[in-house]
Structure formats: C-alpha cells, structure tokens
Amino acid sequence: xxxxxxxxxxxxxxxxxxxxxxxxxxxxxxxxxxxxxxxxxxxxxxxxxxxxxxxxxxxxxxxxxxxxxxxxxxxxxxxxxxxxxxxxxxxxxxxxxxxxxxxxxxxxxxxxxxxxxxxxxxxxxxxxxxxxxxxxxxxxxxxxxxxxxxxxxxxxxxxxxxxxxxxxxxxxxxxxxxxxxxxxxxxxxxxxxxxxxxxxxxxxxxxxxxxxxxxxxxxxxxxxxxxxxxxxxxxxx
Numbered sequence: 734x735x736x737x738x739x740x741x742x743x744x745x746x747x748x749x750x751x752x753x754x755x756x757x758x759x760x761x762x763x764x765x766x767x768x769x770x771x772x773x774x775x776x777x778x779x780x781x782x783x784x785x786x787x788x789x790x791x792x793x794x795x796x797x798x799x800x801x802x803x804x805x806x807x808x809x810x811x812x813x814x815x816x817x818x819x820x821x822x823x824x825x826x827x828x829x830x831x832x833x834x835x836x837x838x839x840x841x842x843x844x845x846x847x848x849x850x851x852x853x854x855x856x857x858x859x860x861x862x863x864x865x866x867x868x869x870x871x872x873x874x875x876x877x878x879x880x881x882x883x884x885x886x887x888x889x890x891x892x893x894x895x896x897x898x899x900x901x902x903x904x905x906x907x908x909x910x911x912x913x914x915x916x917x918x919x920x921x922x923x924x925x926x927x928x929x930x931x932x933x934x935x936x937x938x939x940x941x942x943x944x945x946x947x948x949x950x951x952x953x954x955x956x957x958x959x960x961x962x963x964x965x966x967x968x969x970x
Contacts, residue, residue, distance in 0.1 A: 737778035740769050741786075744779065748788050748799055759789065759797040785927040787866070815861060815871065815952075816891035824863060830888045831858040831923065835877065846874050846949035847938050853877040857888050860923050867925045870932075870953040879947040896947075903942035910936045913956075920953060929956055 765776045783789045789797045819826045843850045854874045861869035887895045896902050914934040932953045939948040
C-alpha cells in the first residue's frame with residue numbers, strides 16, 4: 734500500500750469511528766504532514782482520495798470539512814419497491830430511465846434470470862439519484878407475457894404500482910441473493926463511485942401469487958449509502 738493510501742485509510746477510519754464528526758474540519762495540511770511524518774504531496778493525494786470517496790469537501794480558505802453521511806435502511810426481508818422506500822423515508826430521490834428494450838432470452842440470460850430460453854422480456858435500466866448522488870443502478874427483466882407494455886412514464890414512477898393497480902396482479906414473494914461485487918464498466922458510468930472498488934448487489938426473482946415468476950431484478954448500490962437490515966425470529970424446537 735502506498736504512503737498516501739495509508740494516510741487515506743487512517744483518516745477514513747477516524748471519520749467512520751467518530752474521531753472526526755460531520756462538520757468538523759480536519760487538521761491543516763501542515764499539521765497532517767507533521768502528524769504522519771509524510772510529505773505535503775503525500776497528504777494532498779490522501780485528501781484527494783477522501784474527497785473522491787465523498788468523505789470530505791474542500792472549503793476555500795477553511796480547509797477540509799467532513800461531510801455528513803446518512804445511511805438508509807434497506808429492508809431485505811420485505812418486498813418493497815424503490816418508490817415505496819423513497820416515500821416511507823422521505824428520501825430526496827430522482828429516477829433516470831437509462832433504457833427500455835425487449836430481449837429474447839438466451840442461455841446465459843436464462844441462467845441468470847430464471848426465465849425460459851427464447852422467452853421475450855423487457856429490460857429496464859434505471860439510475861436512482863439520492864441526495865444528488867447517483868447511488869443505485871436497477872436492471873429489471875420482466876416477462877412480456879405478464880407485463881405487456883412498458884413505457885418511460887411507468888418506469889419513472891413505479892413498475893409495481895402499474896402491475897398491481899393497472900394490471901390487477903398480486904405480487905407475492907421474492908427470492909433474494911446479496912453479494913459484494915467488483916465494479917463493472919456500467920457501474921463506473923452510471924454510479925458516482927469515487928474511490929470505491931465494489932458495490933452491493935441485490936438480485937431478486939419475484940413471483941406472483943400464482944407462483945409464476947414475472948421479474949428478475951439486480952439492484953447495485955453504493956456501499957456507504959444503504960444499510961441492509963433484516964428482521965429475524967427464532968422457531969422453537
């Protein structure tokens with residue numbers, strides 16, 4: 734690990750552990766060079782990494798200020814649409830529809846999504862901007878037999894609202910898989926990644942009340958923006 738990365742890691746740890754609170758100013762560059770016995774160039778590179786990671790902001794004439802970070806609890810065990818999450822938490826969020834297209838499912842896509850080979854699906858790619866930061870990338874695949882139409886307006890508002898209120902279908906349950914994944918080129922393009930190298934990926938196969946799968950979705954989240962929570966009960970033996 735390079736010297737400036739060592740300084741970055743130490744200050745990052747001090748911020749996350751509360752040594753430096755949101756709104757606090759870090760010591761000056763001169764003070765940091767003395768504390769870490771590093772050159773000013775090394776300190777500046779470390780501060781640049783901290784800024785790229787969204788941990789500090791440079792205030793002209795004042796120094797480096799720690800940015801307030803609020804994590805949003807994402808309920809893993811519940812089948813909640815992004816629109817419902819935004820409304821429930823009062824999140825400042827905007828949805829950008831990147832693309833809507835139709836695909837014929839090939840072997841690779843069938844293995845990923847659970848849909849049958851040669852079936853027709855919608856693919857909807859949406860960018861979720863939270864507090865001005867591109868924080869979530871949603872890639873949805875929807876069975877076109879069940880969801881016959883897909884428009885930009887539906888995708889911007891809520892696909893689940895359209896399915897439940899206009900198609901009058903009952904969304905029942907989902908199978909979810911959560912992993913920490915390496916960044917893809919699409920992540921780098923559509924998410925405000927900063928110095929991160931990974932995202933949280935939540936893959937879901939979603940079913941109607943008749944047990945028919947109508948959706949596969951992958952949501953890719955910035956690591957520090959969401960906290961994934963669950964509610965567990967113990968079954969007595």
